[in-house]
Amino acid sequence: xxxxxxxxxxxxxxxxxxxxxxxxxxxxxxxxxxxxxxxxxxxxxxxxxxxxxxxxxxxxxxxxxxxxxxxxxxxxxxxxxxxxxxxxxxxxxxxxxxxxxxxxxxxxxxxxxxxxxxxxxxxxxxxxxxxxxxxxxxxxxxxxxxxxxxxxxxxxxxxxxxxxxxxxxxxxxxxxxxxxxxxxxxxxxxxxxxxxxxxxxxxxxxxxxxxxxxxxxxxxxxxxxxxxxxxxxxxxxxxxxxxxxxxxxxxxxxxxxxxxxxxxxxxxxxxxxxxxxxxxxxxxxxxxxxxxxxxxxxxxxxxxxxxxxxxxxxxxxxxxxxxxxxxxxxxxxxxxxxxxxxxxxxxxxxxxxxxxxxxxxxxxx
Amino acid sequence: xxxxxxxxxxxxxxxxxxxxxxxxxxxxxxxxxxxxxxxxxxxxxxxxxxxxxxxxxxxxxxxxxxxxxxxxxxxxxxxxxxxxxxxxxxxxxxxxxxxxxxxxxxxxxxxxxxxxxxxxxxxxxxxxxxxxxxxxxxxxxxxxxxxxxxxxxxxxxxxxxxxxxxxxxxxxxxxxxxxxxxxxxxxxxxxxxxxxxxxxxxxxxxxxxxxxxxxxxxxxxxxxxxxxxxxxxxxxxxxxxxxxxxxxxxxxxxxxxxxxxxxxxxxxxxxxxxxxxxxxxxxxxxxxxxxxxxxxxxxxxxxxxxxxxxxxxxxxxxxxxxxxxxxxxxxxxxxxxxxxxxxxxxxxxxxxxxxxxxxxxxxxxxxxxxxxxxxxxxxxxxxxxxxxxx
Numbered sequence: 193x194x195x196x197x198x199x200x201x202x203x204x205x206x207x208x209x210x211x212x213x214x215x216x217x218x219x220x221x222x223x224x225x226x227x228x229x230x231x232x233x234x235x236x237x238x239x240x241x242x243x244x245x246x247x248x249x250x251x252x253x254x255x256x257x258x259x260x261x262x263x264x265x266x267x268x269x270x271x272x273x274x275x276x277x278x279x280x281x282x283x284x285x286x287x288x289x290x291x292x293x294x295x296x297x298x299x300x301x302x303x304x305x306x307x308x309x310x311x312x313x314x315x316x317x318x319x320x321x322x323x324x325x326x327x328x329x330x331x332x333x334x335x336x337x338x339x340x341x342x343x344x345x346x347x348x349x350x351x352x353x354x355x356x357x358x359x360x361x362x363x364x365x366x367x368x369x370x371x372x373x374x375x376x377x378x379x380x381x382x383x384x385x386x387x388x389x390x391x392x393x394x395x396x397x398x399x400x401x402x403x404x405x406x407x408x409x410x411x412x413x414x415x416x417x418x419x420x421x422x423x424x425x426x427x428x429x430x431x432x433x434x435x436x437x438x439x440x441x442x443x444x445x446x447x448x449x450x451x452x453x454x455x456x457x458x459x460x461x462x463x464x465x466x467x468x469x470x471x472x473x474x475x476x477x478x479x480x481x482x483x484x485x486x487x488x489x490x491x492x493x494x495x496x497x498x499x500x501x502x503x504x505x506x507x508x509x510x511x512x513x514x515x516x517x518x519x520x521x522x523x524x525x526x527x528x529x530x531x532x533x534x535x536x537x538x539x540x541x542x543x544x545x546x547x548x549x550x551x552x553x554x555x556x557x
Numbered sequence: 558x559x560x561x562x563x564x565x566x567x568x569x570x571x572x573x574x575x576x577x578x579x580x581x582x583x584x585x586x587x588x589x590x591x592x593x594x595x596x597x598x599x600x601x602x603x604x605x606x607x608x609x610x611x612x613x614x615x616x617x618x619x620x621x622x623x624x625x626x627x628x629x630x631x632x633x634x635x636x637x638x639x640x641x642x643x644x645x646x647x648x649x650x651x652x653x654x655x656x657x658x659x660x661x662x663x664x665x666x667x668x669x670x671x672x673x674x675x676x677x678x679x680x681x682x683x684x685x686x687x688x689x690x691x692x693x694x695x696x697x698x699x700x701x702x703x704x705x706x707x708x709x710x711x712x713x714x715x716x717x718x719x720x721x722x723x724x725x726x727x728x729x730x731x732x733x734x735x736x737x738x739x740x741x742x743x744x745x746x747x748x749x750x751x752x753x754x755x756x757x758x759x760x761x762x763x764x765x766x767x768x769x770x771x772x773x774x775x776x777x778x779x780x781x782x783x784x785x786x787x788x789x790x791x792x793x794x795x796x797x798x799x800x801x802x803x804x805x806x807x808x809x810x811x812x813x814x815x816x817x818x819x820x821x822x823x824x825x826x827x828x829x830x831x832x833x834x835x836x837x838x839x840x841x842x843x844x845x846x847x848x849x850x851x852x853x854x855x856x857x858x859x860x861x862x863x864x865x866x867x868x869x870x871x872x873x874x875x876x877x878x879x880x881x882x883x884x885x886x887x888x889x890x891x892x893x894x895x896x897x898x899x900x901x902x903x904x905x906x907x908x909x910x911x912x913x914x915x916x917x918x919x920x921x922x923x924x925x926x927x928x929x930x931x932x933x934x935x936x937x938x939x940x941x942x943x944x945x946x947x
Contacts, residue, residue, distance in 0.1 A: 268702035270625075294878050348901055357623050357701050361840060362900050364625070368837055369893030375886040483832060487713055490706045529721035538710035545707060546695040 218547045226510050226552065233517035238397040240516045246405040248492075248512030249412035250470045254485065255493040255504035256419055257463035263436035263499035264456045265346065267359035271367035272464065272489065273482035275334065278370050279465030280472035281378055281479075283330035284385060287322055292379035304329070311386075316393070316403035318386045319473075327469045334468075335461030341366060342457050347450075367483070374479040383477040385469075408470045415466060416505055419459070423501055428455055436499055488515065488537040495544050497551025506552060511537050566907040570856065573863035580870040597749050601821060603862050604756035608814030609839045610846065610854035611760075611767050612807040618849035618910070619776060620803035621783035623701040626708030628835025629715050630808050633688055634681035634815020635825045636719070639732040641677035642820075653726045658736060674738040678816040685812030686805045693801040712832065719827045731826025735819055756817055760855075763810055768851050770806070772916040779803050780849075780914070833889070838865075841896045847906025856907055861892070 234241040254276055261269050269275075285291070289303030304310055310322030345362055392400045423429035431452045434442040443449050475481060492511040496503020518536045521528040544551065577599060578592065585591040609627060616622040640655025661676050662669035688711075696707040720728055743751050770776050782789040782796050790796045819825050829835075838861065846857020868888040872881065880887075899906065913919075 268705065270705075294882065345897055345901065352904075354900075354904070355701075357617075357621070357705075358900060358904070360623070360625075360702055360705060361844060362897055364837060364840065365893045365896035365900070367893075368833065369890050369897070372886040372889035372893065376883050376890065487706070487710055491710075494703070494706070529717075531717050531721040535714040535717040538714045541707065541710050542695055545699060545703060549699050549703065 215548070219552075222544070222548055222552060229514060229517075230510065233513050237517065237520055238399050240520060241513060242395070242399045242401055243405070244513030244516035245509060246401070246409050247474065247516060248509035249409045249416075250467055250474060251485070251489050251492050251508035251512050252416055252505045253412050253463050253467035253470070254489045255496070255508045256416060256501055257460040257467070258489055259493045259496075259499055259501060259504040260419075260432070260456055260463075261460050262493070264432055264453060265350075265359075266439070267346075267356050267363070268490070270360055270363040270486065271370060273484070273486035274367040274370040274374075274479075275338065275461070275482075276464045276468035276471060276485065277477070277479060277482035278337075278374060279330050279334045279461075279468035280477050281374055281468075282333050283323065283326040283465065283469045284378070284383060284472070284477055286326035286329040286333075287385065291377050317407055318388070318390050318402070318404055323385055323469070327466060330469065331462040331465040334465040335458045338457040338461035338464075339454055342453065371479050371482060378477070378479070380479065385473060385477070404473050408474060411466070412470065415463070416501075419463070420501060422459070428452070432456060484534065487534060487541075488512065491537040491541040491544075494549075495540060495551055497553045500551065500553050503551050503553035511540055514540060565903065566856070569860050569907055573860050573867075576867045576870075577863045580867055584870065584873045594749070597753050599862070599866055601749065601753050601756050603859050604753070604760045605814055605817045605821060606839065606842065606862055607760055607855050607858040608763055608817060609811055610842045610858045611763055611851060612810030612814065613839050613843050614807075614848060614851060614854040615767055615770070615810060616803055616807035618843065618854070619771060619783065620779040620800050621701070622697070622800055622804045622807070623705045624708050624804070624807070625705035625836060625840075626710070626712035627811060627839050628830050628832055629708065629712035630685045630688065630811035631815050631818070631835045632712070632715055632719070632825075632827075632830040634685050634812035635819040635830075636726055636732070636815075637681040637684045637812070638674075638677040638816035638819040639735045639825050640726065641680050642673040642736050643732060643734065651727065652724045653732060654724075670739050670741065673736070674816075674820060677819075678813055681816040681819075682809040682812040685815070686809040689805045689808035690801065693804050697797060697800055697804065709832070709836075712830075712836065716827055716830060729827060731824060731828075733824040735823045735825070737820050737823060752821060756821070759813065759817060763813065764851060764855070767810070769916075771851065772914045772919075775799075775802075776914060838892070841892055843906075844896055845899050845906060847908040847910060849910030850906070850908045853906050853908035853910075860907065861895075864888075864891070864895075 230241075233244065254272065258269060258272050261267075261272075285303075287304050289300030289305070290297040292298070304322045304326050307322060307325075309320065310325075311320045314320055345366065346359065349359055349362060390402060390404075392402045395401060421429075423433060431442065431447045432455070434445070434447060435449060435452055439449060442452075471481065471485065488511050489508065492508030493504045494507070495510060496505065496507030498504075515533050515536045518528055518533060519530050577596070581595045582589065582592045609631065612630075613624065613627060616624050640653060640657075641661070642658050643653075643656050644658050645656035646653045657676075658669075658673045661673040663672075692707065692711060696704045719726055722728075726732060737748070737752070738755065739751065740748060778789065778794050778799055781792075782794065782799055786796055842857035842861045843854055844857070845861055846855070847853025865888065868884060868891075871884060876884070
């Protein structure tokens with residue numbers, strides 16, 4: 193009997209060891225896969241790669257907010273995409289003061305556009321400083337809205353110690369509500385910040401980008417760096433990370449958790465607004481877009497390791513590059529249908545969930 | 558007897574019933590024939606949607622499996638049923654797999670009127686079950702929210718496949734001209750009454766089965782693992798296996814719902830299977846009705862779909878133009894707000910979950926009490942209110 197028991201213990205130990213090795217192996221494999229994907233797409237079409245980086249930097253801002261909220265508040269915010277889009281619409285509203293009317297748009301008497309030379313193009317960009325101001329207004333408004341929604345919906349649920357699923361369902365309800373609010377106020381037709389066709393610029397390696405896209409990438413990377421500094425160099429960031437590690441422990445060690453939550457929404461809401469404006473600049477203002485970006489943003493956050501800000505950055509870039517590069521992929525001798533672009537994010541998601549649910553850089557849960 | 562907590566339930570039921578009956582009656586000038594036809598169409602939809610809420614209830618209400626991609630199963634069920642019952646594709650612009658209708662109609666007992674539909678519905682259930690089974694491997698071991706995201710993803714991917722693979726199921730044009738069971742037996746005007754009976758019979762069957770499952774040891778294990786996974790695993794239950802079973806069974810019920818939908822509409826097209834109309838609305842129905850309670854799932858489908866239909870009826874009244882063009886968005890807003898309000902104010906839903914679910918205990922309680930004290934099961938003293946909110 194004892195021999196059998198010993199053999200079993202030995203076998204279990206061996207199994208554990210094997211699992212540990214297998215985990216290290218899958219991690220290496222995944223990193224190799226991700227790196228080869230990036231290199232291959234960069235070599236095959238530098239243009240797609242560059243567009244992927246631009247889109248990825250927008251996703252990264254969104255994923256950063258998502259992962260912060262996930263880390264501190266511990267729920268998957270399904271309203272993230274719609275809040276982003278609402279941020280874009282709020283900026284649009286601050287800029288033009290327009291809402292949809294029965295026949296044509298109704299305009300507020302005063303808006304940021306009316307400021308002197310607000311629409312004069314900044315250098316080669318398509319927009320003037322008016323949009324930058326409008327983005328700031330939208331950041332503030334969306335952050336306040338997020339805090340308000342937290343007070344109204346999430347805090348009572350938190351007090352009740354509701355499960356993560358209840359939070360997620362509530363956020364889905366909010367997502368539907370926010371989307372219909374956008375439809376009510378600005379109608380179903382897509383809008384643009386600035387009407388018109390603007391030529392792209394040529395860059396080395398056959399890359400064709402608009403100046404707006406270069407601006408988007410630079411702004412997103414700069415903001416991500418700022419968030420990184422905030423998280424790892426300030427007391428507030430330390431408190432956020434402490435809450436992400438263990439909320440109860442953070443509370444007993446004297447951190448005012450409700451205050452940290454308010455700051456998280458403030459930061460998350462501002463990031464959402466900027467990401468939304470950049471997304472609308474890259475694509476368009478469209479109420480339906482919010483749900484469309486949700487999946488790649490989640491995929492990016494999970495690929496990097498949910499709750500991990502650096503991971504969100506890396507994961508989003510990988511997902512977006514893969515999505516853009518997928519247009520050129522061949523499958524069994526056929527060109528991959530561009531309809532599958534959103535599906536690529538899902539394939540990545542399933543692969544990561546199967547192989548390494550903690551993500552590339554490890555989740556903080 | 559109506560307890561204190563039951564008044565909102567009764568009020569919601571009566572209000573929706575009154576609105577659903579009176580508004581069309583008033584609009585049609587109290588022509589009851591038209592109202593009857595309207596109510597029949599309404600009841601058919603409620604019966605079909607109840608299948609989805611029952612399936613979702615098995616997954617989420619019983620076992621806590623967080624399926625945010627109901628539309629994937631809805632779509633698969635509807636398409637599978639359509640592909641099995643239709644004529645073979647004509648080719649050209651009309652290409653799809655399946656088209657087994659004629660092959661499934663051997664010449665006996667007028668089998669073309671029922672056999673393809675039976676096979677189609679079973680195939681829909683089996684295919685949905687298979688999809689859930691496959692999906693459970695990557696997703697079910699993980700946290701709930703990961704499963705939610707994965708199921709949203711599969712729904713998205715399936716719609717991509719349907720649209721992109723031209724030869725599979727007719728791409729964006731969808732499948733039209735799906736035959737309907739026993740159609741030649743009735744005049745087209747009377748057919749909907751028959752279909753209502755058919756849908757109600759299917760619903761009754763599924764309701765009986767899900768109730769029976771809930772009140773079995775299997776159902777109690779699901780509830781136990783939903784409440785405390787670690788304790789359930791510690792008492793020797795294979796938590797993942799039970800969860801997978803609930804996921805698969807719920808998905809099969811949804812497959813039946815998809816088949817019933819396809820036969821009723823006679824056409825399916827990819828743009829009807831949105832996340833809103835295929836996932837969110839069923840969640841709203843289940844949460845409003847009361848997750849964990851099968852009667853709540855039925856009541857939720859009735860109340861939410863009633864509100865939905867009534868908002869369409871509003872269009873028949875003279876409304877300001879600004880309101881009229883926005884009424885569709887307004888009702889989305891109302892539904893989202895309703896869901897959040899129920900989660901905040903009445904998390905147990907209109908009909909709370911029953912605390913005691915056991916056929917055996919119920920049978921025991923119905924018997925005359927034995928003389929010896931202490932033989933009555935302790936569960937009999939359990940309060941009748943729902944469990945603490947999750």
